[in-house]
Amino acid sequence: MLTKVLHVDLTRYRYWVEDRRDLFEEWIGGTGVAVKLMRENMDPKVDAFDEESTIVFAVGPLNAAYPLASKTVAMFKSPLTGNLGESHAGGRTSTSIANAGYGAIVIRGKSKKPVYIVIDNDRVYFRDARVLWGIEDSLIVARIIAENEGGRGTRSVMRIGGAGERLVRYACVTTETYRHFGRLGLGAVLGSKKVKAIVVMGRGSRKIKDRKAYREIYDEIFKLATESDAMKKYHLLGTAVNVKPLNEKKGLPVKNLKATSFEYAEELSGEKMAEIIGRRVACSHCPVACIHIATLRMPYENEPYFYKTLMLSYDYEPIYALGTMLGMKSREDFLKVLYKVEAYALDAMTTGVCLAWATEALERGIISEKETIVKLEFGNSDAYAEAVKYIIHQPNEFYEVLAQGVEKAAEVYGGKEFALAFGGNEMPGYHTGYAAHIGYSIGLRHSHLDNAGYSLDQKIDSYPKPEELVERLMKEEQWRQILSSLVVCFFARGIYKPDVVCRALKPVGIEIDEDGLKKMGEKIYFEKLRLKKDMGFDASKLRVPDRIFETETPHGKLDRSYMERALRYFAEVVEKV
Amino acid sequence: MGEENGKKVRRLVIKDIEKCVGCGMCMYACSRRKGEAGIDSSGILAVSLSGFERGATVIFCRACVEPPCAQVCPTGAMRPREGGGVIYHETDCIGCGNCIEACTINAIFRRRDGKPAVCIHCGYCADYCPHGVLAYEEVEPEAFRRVIV
Structure with a gap:
């Protein structure tokens, strides 16, 4: 099990490692663990650009162990919404972190001068980045760092461009040229900490006791990924x-x-x-x-x-x-x-x-x-x-x-x-019906990937009562807390179904049944919602732009009263948390 | 040469390097074969070509007939194998790293414990290459030494 948490303090240029088996045993990894680490390390009320503002990168038990478990969860205070920021990226992020032996990396404090951080397996280096500061093209930044550093093929170079330096509140963090911690402004948070890039090099392994069982379930997943239509x-x-x-x-x-x-x-x-x-x-x-x-x-x-x-x-x-x-x-x-x-x-x-x-x-x-x-x-x-x-x-x-x-x-x-915008986050590309827009509003990241409302819209002919729709979206999102705690790519949700997840977890040392997983999803969901509330999230103040009701959807024009009833119901749920 | 105990030899070969997407499935297969989740013992490495916009490639032992790595090994842990490549005897290895330095194409990797990880041409990874880059095939010595096939 990956149970180590690496702490990096930018104010004092120090780092240390803690074994947090307790945390990973209770909250799996990824999103589950990140929520708890945010809670432990930061006052929910502080500003995104405050010195105390914390960034957590977390991976889970399936990363570097199974195919398509390729994502890292980043959690932070979003400078865009002023609330919880959560963004997932692929590239080599998760394999580098897992192979370096960490379940999570916590970054706090603020550097006085520009630096880039190099995490070389068990060592951390703070490198002078004064000369790199001001290079606005993130690709150039990465090329220079790649030339400077070792670990070719086993490293991830997560960096900001001009947007992050200039604190644009929707600056992203780019990794391996083509993947991003895209949404909610992680790039600006790094910029405010004067961090141009984080390089993670990981060349390690976890020993698996039951090799045979591991290979069997691995091959099953591999076959599903390459031979089925999933x-x-x-x-x-x-x-x-x-x-x-x-x-x-x-x-x-x-x-x-x-x-x-x-x-x-x-x-x-x-x-x-x-x-x-x-x-x-x-x-x-x-x-x-x-x-x-x-x-x-x-x-x-x-x-x-x-x-x-x-x-x-x-x-x-x-x-x-x-x-x-x-x-x-x-x-x-x-x-x-x-x-x-x-x-x-x-x-x-x-x-x-x-x-x-x-x-x-x-x-x-x-x-x-x-x-x-x-x-x-x-x-x-x-x-x-x-x-x-x-x-x-x-x-x-x-x-x-x-x-x-x-x-x-x-x-x-x-x-x-x-x-x-929904909850302060700009709309995704689906004007498909009620489920999409309710989904953006009540999703814990205000993202289309939270609860797949857009997908539900395309599957149903007639809508249930608003309350029922909200329940369905919440249920889906609760399951997705599991996926993002493992951490698997949401594109692979058709492969990582509950029974496959349970069987995949066993060889890496986690015994849990489908019912246990479901309950865990609920638990993480509500824990995250609680953190959002403490950061100031108020469901009764969710704004739905008029434009949504003016433009044709595949289900015709939408009715504001249906939306409002749904949001009222959700606000009641939040109230009780 | 080219035969082991009178039989034709099989080696891991490149079918079309330009098809490599850098997924590293081969790299994970290699360590998994040794009971690990990760890449510590992998004798193959997937890399980007100075950034993914230039594409990707894999690096592994190309089964030299006169392997420089074996020539510099002070303890005989790395021994030339009939038909090309090496046999690595871990228990004889002191982890000096000479072999890693000696390999002209940088195809021997350092494990976390300092010892080398080198491809032994077992072919296990080829089954996990989803894009037709790698294959495990019977080779003629001349043929498998050619890069463009």
Whole structure:
């Protein structure tokens, strides 16, 4: 079992290791353990940028032991929502942490000067990063660090770009070029601590007692992953396959959700993107290789026969946020903006929603070009690429505000009715019905991945009572607390069903039955909700933007009273916690 | 050469290195074979090519007929194997690391205990390569020494 917790104190440049078997025995790992470590190490009321603000990276018993258990959970105070931040990333993060022998890493304090942290198995080094500070392209940062450090193939390089340094509240942390702790602003928290990057090198193993049982269940999972249809969607076109069907069913948010079908959807579809795939890569210890990388070949501005070729990974969410939401007419336009977002290491989803709101606000005359500097208009990729730069550099008050998210921007400039945020977090790419929007509102991360409301919308014909829908979403989310405590990729939820999870846990030393797992999911769910409450979460104040009720969904237009009844019911549940 | 006890030899070979996605399934298979969850004892390493935008590759022993690693081993723990490659006798190994230094293609790795991890060409990992990069095949000495097949 991975039971060691590495503590890193940036204020005093110290580190120490604790054996927390108690914690891992009671809360499994990942999300479960991270909630408790947040609780132990930080006053829930402190500001995200406070010295006391804590970041936890946690893995679980299945990481580095089984395929598709490739995720790390990051937990922190979100500077975007002011509440609990939780974000998951793949790449080599989880295998490096697990192979270094840790179940979790807790980072506290604040460095006086820029540093990057190197965790080389059992040693930690604080490296001078003064020269790296100011390098805004996160890819360049990673290349320099990769040259400086050892551990090739066994390391993860988690770093921030210009967005994190400038404390943009939706700055992400990028790892292995193509994976991100994307949402809720972990990049800004690292930036506030003057940490440019965290390198984790792990070359180790856990001894397994029952080798035979281990190999048997491993092979079963491997076969499911490679021979059944369980991972087919991700293995083939990837999540981008959603563009066309969502467009046909009128569930695709277009131009700040003024519409849900788009004449250029075909141009941005998974099928069209696949034509320019340059290669595929995988997270460590995952055979699926769902990372789709597109090539964008761009001529030099002033020289004929010279080209630069950019390799950019895409998924459905960035296509939605920086493509359809911004009215892009071609995949090249979308990729040009994505390139900027990736270089500066911003959350693609929040950036797209912020820019879509700003465009509509400009159209309506709520703000003028004095604020936006560049003329934002749906479909104009050059203007958006410029605007992304302004979000980073914040040359005027408007961009200072926009760098705090769409909720804040609408508070200052108006236009709340079309500011698409739930619980302060910008909307994901599914306008599929009640379950999606209730799901974003009541999800413990306000994310579409919490409880899969979008998926429920696409499966049901007629809605049950709002209370029943809330119960169903909560139940799903409780199970997902288990998945994110193990920590497996949510894409593999079709493989890691309760019986498989129980059998996989046995060889790594954990005996639990399906009923026990279910109860554990509930327990983690409510413990997290309690932490959110202590951080100031108030379910009775959840705001649902008017726009949601104005635009057609696959289930027709939505009715506010149904939504409100659902949210009231959820508020009662929270009240009792 | 090329035969072991009169039989044709089998070795782990690269079928198409350009197909590698860097998943490292091979690396995990190698340590799992030794009863470990992790990569400590793995004799194969999956790496990116100075960042994943340039792609990925795997590094492992290519079964030299005159293995430099065996030539520098002071205790005879690393011995040339008939047909190419080495046989590693762990109990004779003092963990000096000479073999790791000597390998021209950096295909011997250091375990956490300081001893080397080297591919013994058992072929176990090939069954877990999902993208047709690796195979375990009967080889002619000349054929398996060629990089482009």
